Amino acid sequence: MTKPVEPDAGAAETAPLSVPDRLTAAATRLFAEHGFERTSVQELVEAAGVTKGAMYHYFTSKDDLLFAVYERVLSMQTRRLAAFAEAEGPVARRLHQAAADVVITTVDNLDDTLIFFRSLHMLSPARQSQVRKERRSYHELFRSLVEEGAREGAFRTDVPPDIVVSQYFGAVHHLGMWYHADGELSGAQVGEHFADLLLASLRT
Amino acid sequence: MTKPVEPDAGAAETAPLSVPDRLTAAATRLFAEHGFERTSVQELVEAAGVTKGAMYHYFTSKDDLLFAVYERVLSMQTRRLAAFAEAEGPVARRLHQAAADVVITTVDNLDDTLIFFRSLHMLSPARQSQVRKERRSYHELFRSLVEEGAREGAFRTDVPPDIVVSQYFGAVHHLGMWYHADGELSGAQVGEHFADLLLASLRT
DNA sequence: CGAGAATCACAGACCGGTCGGTATGTAGGT
DNA sequence: ACCTACATACCGACCGGTCTGTGATTCTCG
Numbered sequence: 149m150t151k152p153v154e155p156d157a158g159a160a161e162t163a164p165l166s167v168p169d170r171l172t173a174a175a176t177r178l179f180a181e182h183g184f185e186r187t188s189v190q191e192l193v194e195a196a197g198v199t200k201g202a203m204y205h206y207f208t209s210k211d212d213l214l215f216a217v218y219e220r221v222l223s224m225q226t227r228r229l230a231a232f233a234e235a236e237g238p239v240a241r242r243l244h245q246a247a248a249d250v251v252i253t254t255v256d257n258l259d260d261t262l263i264f265f266r267s268l269h270m271l272s273p274a275r276q277s278q279v280r281k282e283r284r285s286y287h288e289l290f291r292s293l294v295e296e297g298a299r300e301g302a303f304r305t306d307v308p309p310d311i312v313v314s315q316y317f318g319a320v321h322h323l324g325m326w327y328h329a330d331g332e333l334s335g336a337q338v339g340e341h342f343a344d345l346l347l348a349s350l351r352t
Numbered sequence: 353m354t355k356p357v358e359p360d361a362g363a364a365e366t367a368p369l370s371v372p373d374r375l376t377a378a379a380t381r382l383f384a385e386h387g388f389e390r391t392s393v394q395e396l397v398e399a400a401g402v403t404k405g406a407m408y409h410y411f412t413s414k415d416d417l418l419f420a421v422y423e424r425v426l427s428m429q430t431r432r433l434a435a436f437a438e439a440e441g442p443v444a445r446r447l448h449q450a451a452a453d454v455v456i457t458t459v460d461n462l463d464d465t466l467i468f469f470r471s472l473h474m475l476s477p478a479r480q481s482q483v484r485k486e487r488r489s490y491h492e493l494f495r496s497l498v499e500e501g502a503r504e505g506a507f508r509t510d511v512p513p514d515i516v517v518s519q520y521f522g523a524v525h526h527l528g529m530w531y532h533a534d535g536e537l538s539g540a541q542v543g544e545h546f547a548d549l550l551l552a553s554l555r556t
Numbered sequence: 557c558g559a560g561a562a563t564c565a566c567a568g569a570c571c572g573g574t575c576g577g578t579a580t581g582t583a584g585g586t
Numbered sequence: 587a588c589c590t591a592c593a594t595a596c597c598g599a600c601c602g603g604t605c606t607g608t609g610a611t612t613c614t615c616g
Contacts (some may be wrong), residue, residue, distance in 0.1 A: 167566085183473050185389035189602060200603085201567045210602065265529065266470050269387055304552075311537075311545045318526030319519040325469065326518055333515075341515045348508075349553035371592085393576060404577085405593050414576070 168206045170196040172220070175213050180259035184214055184267040214267060215275050221260040222279070225253055226286050233289055239297040244343045246293065247316065251339030254323050262324035287313055294350070303350040316346050372410045374400040376424065379417050384463035388418055388471040418471060419479050425464040426483070429457055430490050437493055443501040448547045450497065451520065455543030458527050466528035491517055498554070507554040520550050 165173065174196035178187045189210055193203050207213045232246035254261050268276060291313045297303035319342065327338065369377065378400035382391045393414055397407050411417045436450035458465050472480060495517045501507035523546065531542065 183389070185387070186474070188600080190600095199567050202565075204603070205564090205566060265526075266473070269470070270390070307545050307549060308537075311542065312549065314526075314530055315523040315546055315549060318524070318529070319522035321529070322469075322518075322522030322525055325522070325525070333512075338515065341511050342519055345511060345516065345519060345553040348555065349549040351552065351555075392574075394574095403593050406591075408577070409590090409592060 167196075167198055167202055168216075170198065171203055171206065171213060172216055176217050176259045176263065179214065179217070179263045179267065184210075184263070184270050211271055211275065214263070215271060215279075217260055218264060218268075218271075218279055221253075221257045221264070222282050222286070224257075225250060226282065226289075228253060229286060229289055233293055238302070239293060239300060240302050240347060243293045243297065244347055246290065247343035247346050248336070248339035250317075250320055251323065251342050252335045254320055255327055255329070255335035255338065258324050258327065258329070261321060265321055265324070287317065290317070297350065301352065304352050312346075312350065316342075371400075371402055371406050372420075374402065375407055375410065375417060376420050380421050380463045380467065383418065383421065383467045383471065388414075388467070388474050415475055415479065418467070419475060419483075421464060422468060422472075422475075422483055425457075425461050425468070426486050426490070428461075429454060430486065430493075432457060433490060433493055437497055442506070443497060443504060444506050444551060447497045447501060448551050450494065451547040451550050452540070452543035454521075454524055455527065455546050456539045458524055459531055459533070459539035459542065462528050462531065462533070465525060469525055469528070491521065494521070501554065505556070508556050516550075516554065520546075 171192070174192055175187075178192055178195055181187075189200060189203065192210075192213075193200050196203075203213070207216065228249055229246055232242055232249060235242055235245075268279065271279065291309045294303060294309040294312050298305045298309065323338070327335075329335075333341075375397070378396055379391075382396055382399055385391075393404060393407065396417075397404050400407075407417070411420065432453055433450055436446055436453060439446055439449075472483065475483065495513045498507060498513040498516050502509045502513065527542075531539075533539075537545075
């Protein structure tokens with residue numbers, strides 16, 4: 149058995165995922181459910197259908213696993229934002245699209261983003277600063293769109309762009325606290341409303 | 353020694369606070385600094401200058417102490433919001449004042465609000481639902497202001513008030529993740545900007 | 557081409573340390 | 587005598603991480 153286990157050998161779910169993928173998937177679910185500290189390595193590996201030996205073969209520590217969960221969603225969102233920022237068209241439209249999109253990717257990965265802000269402080273200082281650095285460049289990319297609109301006269305100039313971005317992302321990052329997939333509004337609908345409110349708040 | 357200890361008997365800070373108050377103050381600081389789970393009861397009571405016996409005399413568990421921290425700031429913010437909501441004047445002005453005020457009280461109690469959203473899930477389910485209930489009535493009081501403005505024609509009606517309120521409080525609750533008292537802007541300045549953006553986003 | 561060596565990918569028992577909570581004791585007030 | 591308000595010693599559970607073992611695969615070299 150080089151990579152996949154034989155079908156239907158494990159517990160409930162036995163998709164042919166690799167062992168590291170099974171571990172990150174189980175970690176995402178359990179960390180979001182009980183929190184990072186309340187989830188023991190033992191129950192984590194049992195949920196993933198592997199053993200501790202397997203986990204410590206691929207990850208150096210429990211923190212490392214948390215970090216891997218962070219990286220996945222953070223790099224994905226950064227890539228998407230860059231694509232919207234570099235696109236053609238008026239800045240108001242690009243900002244609206246980017247703002248709505250980050251809501252959609254956030255609700256599509258609600259567990260990850262919930263863990264993100266709940267457990268960042270559990271990471272080693274080195275890992276924390278690495279995550280913060282990535283988060284910061286993400287913030288700055290978004291801010292550059294706001295500044296571009298302000299220069300062009302499309303947006304108001306009496307509120308610091310940093311405040312605008314911090315306010316918006318604060319709202320997005322808090323989605324994990326209240327949004328439920330089985331609620332009235334889809335992620336796309338919430339994204340539209342959020343983006344509409346953002347653009348309205350920036351009108352001259 | 354019925355209530356106060358003799359002056360200058362403990363560690364660094366020996367204000368004549370009662371033992372429960374010393375414990376909640378130490379808990380607020382340590383939970384915000386290292387997180388709830390990483391803070392042991394032993395270091396907590398040492399920071400408060402008391403012993404475990406004292407702590408378990410006033411609180412039934414470590415969770416109970418966390419709950420007490422929650423209650424203090426939550427009830428305070430609810431009282432203040434009610435005062436603004438019940439005041440006189442146009443709804444736009446009352447909403448602006450309430451929106452700016454919640455930012456100020458949040459940055460004035462940044463540790464508490466940080467703990468709040470980071471460690472809510474560590475509470476027992478019963479306690480969690482009690483906190484959520486209070487949080488919900490707070491949300492609804494704020495929402496009633498938005499709805500009042502919409503009825504009067506002062507605010508737009510094409511975005512659900514719940515979305516507006518969730519977005520705004522999301523941003524406020526996330527202040528603990530980025531606001532620093534030694535930064536460029538004071539809490540009052542951030543509050544003004546936040547409230548300005550909120551009101552602008554609601555214009556018809 | 558084949559056999560032994562080295563490596564990989566885990567398995568699972570085990571350990572030192574820590575932690576929340578309790579049991580028991582006691583000084584002072586009433 | 588009794589209650590309040592603590593102090594202190596202690597316990598059993600648990601947890602992250604390590605260590606050794608092992609079957610399968612790959613590499614090496616004659």
